[in-house]
Amino acid sequence: MARTKSAGPAAAPDRPTADAAGRAKLEAPTIPSRRDAPRTMRELRESTDLRRKARADKGAENPLREGLRLERVPDPNIFVLFGATGDLAHRKVIPAVFQLWRTHLLPYGFTIVCVGRRPYTDEAFRAELRTSLHRFSRVQPVDEETWSDLASRIVYHHGDFGDPATFAALADRLDGIDIDHDTRGNRLYYLATQPSAFPEIIAQLGRAGLDHERHDGGWRRVVIEKPFGRDLESAIRLNREVGKVFREQQVYRIDHYLGKETVRNLLVFRFGNGIFEPIWNRRHIDHVQITVAESIGIEGRGAFYEETGASRDFLQNHLLQLLSLVAMEPPANFDADALRDEKVKVIRAISEMTPGQVRRDVVRGQYGPGWVSGKPVVGYRQEPNVDPASETETFIAARLTIDDWRWSGIPFYLRMGKRLPKRATEIAIQFKEVPHKLFRESASDPEPNLLAMRIQPDEGIMLRFGAKVPGLGIDVRNVTMDFTYGSAFQTDSPDAYETLILDALLGDASLFTRADEVEQAWSIVDPIIATWAEEPAPAFPSYEAGTWGPEAADDLLAREGRRWRRI
Numbered sequence: 001m002a003r004t005k006s007a008g009p010a011a012a013p014d015r016p017t018a019d020a021a022g023r024a025k026l027e028a029p030t031i032p033s034r035r036d037a038p039r040t041m042r043e044l045r046e047s048t049d050l051r052r053k054a055r056a057d058k059g060a061e062n063p064l065r066e067g068l069r070l071e072r073v074p075d076p077n078i079f080v081l082f083g084a085t086g087d088l089a090h091r092k093v094i095p096a097v098f099q100l101w102r103t104h105l106l107p108y109g110f111t112i113v114c115v116g117r118r119p120y121t122d123e124a125f126r127a128e129l130r131t132s133l134h135r136f137s138r139v140q141p142v143d144e145e146t147w148s149d150l151a152s153r154i155v156y157h158h159g160d161f162g163d164p165a166t167f168a169a170l171a172d173r174l175d176g177i178d179i180d181h182d183t184r185g186n187r188l189y190y191l192a193t194q195p196s197a198f199p200e201i202i203a204q205l206g207r208a209g210l211d212h213e214r215h216d217g218g219w220r221r222v223v224i225e226k227p228f229g230r231d232l233e234s235a236i237r238l239n240r241e242v243g244k245v246f247r248e249q250q251v252y253r254i255d256h257y258l259g260k261e262t263v264r265n266l267l268v269f270r271f272g273n274g275i276f277e278p279i280w281n282r283r284h285i286d287h288v289q290i291t292v293a294e295s296i297g298i299e300g301r302g303a304f305y306e307e308t309g310a311s312r313d314f315l316q317n318h319l320l321q322l323l324s325l326v327a328m329e330p331p332a333n334f335d336a337d338a339l340r341d342e343k344v345k346v347i348r349a350i351s352e353m354t355p356g357q358v359r360r361d362v363v364r365g366q367y368g369p370g371w372v373s374g375k376p377v378v379g380y381r382q383e384p385n386v387d388p389a390s391e392t393e394t395f396i397a398a399r400l401t402i403d404d405w406r407w408s409g410i411p412f413y414l415r416m417g418k419r420l421p422k423r424a425t426e427i428a429i430q431f432k433e434v435p436h437k438l439f440r441e442s443a444s445d446p447e448p449n450l451l452a453m454r455i456q457p458d459e460g461i462m463l464r465f466g467a468k469v470p471g472l473g474i475d476v477r478n479v480t481m482d483f484t485y486g487s488a489f490q491t492d493s494p495d496a497y498e499t500l501i502l503d504a505l506l507g508d509a510s511l512f513t514r515a516d517e518v519e520q521a522w523s524i525v526d527p528i529i530a531t532w533a534e535e536p537a538p539a540f541p542s543y544e545a546g547t548w549g550p551e552a553a554d555d556l557l558a559r560e561g562r563r564w565r566r567i
Ligand code: BG6
Pocket: 294, 313
C-alpha cells in the first residue's frame, strides 16, 4: 500500500452559500474541516456544539427538526470489510459508509481495507465500488469530490480466508496503516461474506492476534451479518466459535431491521410518551398484527433462499425483533444490555410450540406465477437456482402468544410474504371493543380503535377512532389521525446500515442482537422447521403471485372472528 496521506475532504456539501441574487445569507458558524476533526472529548463537544448551532440556524424553518441529532464522531479506526466484492458490500455497506463520510460523521483518521478472494489493484477495486455507488447511493447525484476523498482511503487486500498467510499479511498491513494514518489500533471487522465463511474468518482473526484489544485503548470489534446460524444448534455452535476469539462486548450481530428509523421510533413512541403505556396491555389490546409484505421475489438469490425460506430469513430475526420491541417492558435505561435484557425476556416468554400447535397456528405458502404491479412474474419454482419441486416457503403466517402478565391470552399474528401485491411493513395494534355500545343505532358499525405503525414505506403512525358524522342524527364513522415522517420532519431518514455502522464504530451495541437473544429466537423457530420436516410435502404453490398469500393465512384469523388488516 502506498502510505501517503490523502487530502482532506471537500467542503461540506450542505454548507450555506450566497443565494442566487448574491445576497449574503445569515452567517453560519464555521465548522472545522475534517483535517481538524475532533480528537479530544473537549474538541468533540465544541465541534458538536458548532454543528448543532449551524443546523439549528438552517433548520429554523422547521421547528420539529431543531436539536434532533446528537452527533458523535467515532474514534479514528480501520474498517476491515470481508466479502468486499460481494453484493451486500456494494449495495449496502459502502453506500452507507459513503453517506456517513459525506455528512462528516466519520473521523479524519479512517481507512477501509477491503478483503476479498478475487485479485484487484486498489485502483480497479475503487472503480468498481464507484460504479456500484452510482447505482445504490440513496443520495443522487454522487458527489465526485467527496467520493474521491473517501476512495483515497480505500485499499484492497487480496487473499483466501482459509489461508493463514492472508491474515498474517493483513496484520502487518493494519499495523502499517495505524502508523501512517493514526488509526490508533482501533479496528472494526465487518463480515459481509457467505455465512459459511464466518467461523473460518473469526478463527483466523484469532490466530493472527487481530482480536486483541490494546491496553492503550485500541478496540477490536466484529460485525456479523445475518443469518446467524440456520437452527438453534448451529447458532449455538457459531456463538461458541465467536466466543473463543471475541468477548461478547466485541460482537455486533446485525439485524438491519433494528436500524430502521421507524423501528427505533417504536421505542420513542412507547417510552417517550405518557399516554400509550397505560393502555399497552391485555386489558385494552385485543390483538397485534405484524405484516411484512414484499412485492419482490427472491431477486436472483435462489440458492440462498432455498436454504432459508421465510421462516429463517424473516421470522427468526426481523419479525421476532419487531414483536419484542412492541411487547417488551420499559428498560431502566437505554444501555445496550438493559434494552436487550428486556427484549430477550419477551422472546423467552413466547410459548414454544408443540407439533400440534405448529400445524394449527403456523401457515406456510409458496408463490406460483401471477401478476405483480401489472407485470407477469414467474412462480418460485421457476426462479433461477430453485428446485422445480421445491418445498421452500416464501410466505409464513404465525399466531404466537406471550405468557406474561402484560400479554397473557393476547394473540400476536405475524406474517411475511414475497410477491405480495405491494411492499409494506406495518404493526397494527387492535384495541378492544368499547365495553358497552351506546351508539348501536348508528347507520354504520364503527370498528374498535386501531393504531397502525407504518415501518415502510410512507413511514408514519395512524390512529383510527369513531367520530360523529355531521347531521341531526347520531351516526358514527371511523376517521383517522395520521402522522407521516415525510411531512412532519421534511427530511430523509438515514438508511438502516448507516445507523448500524455508525453505532458499531461508536461502540453502541443496543441495536445489535446478543448471543442469548439469537439463540432464544431460534428456539421459537426450531419446532416449526422440525414439524414441517416431518410433514408430507405441502401442496405448493399455494398462492398466486400478486395476492395476499394462501387462504389458510386468512383462516388463521377467521377462526377467531378476526381478519388481517387491509394494507
Ligand atoms: C433481508 C432478507 O434480511 O431483508 C431479504 O434476506 C429481504 O429477503 C430484506 O428482502 C428486506 O429488507 P428491507 O430493508 O428492504 O425491508
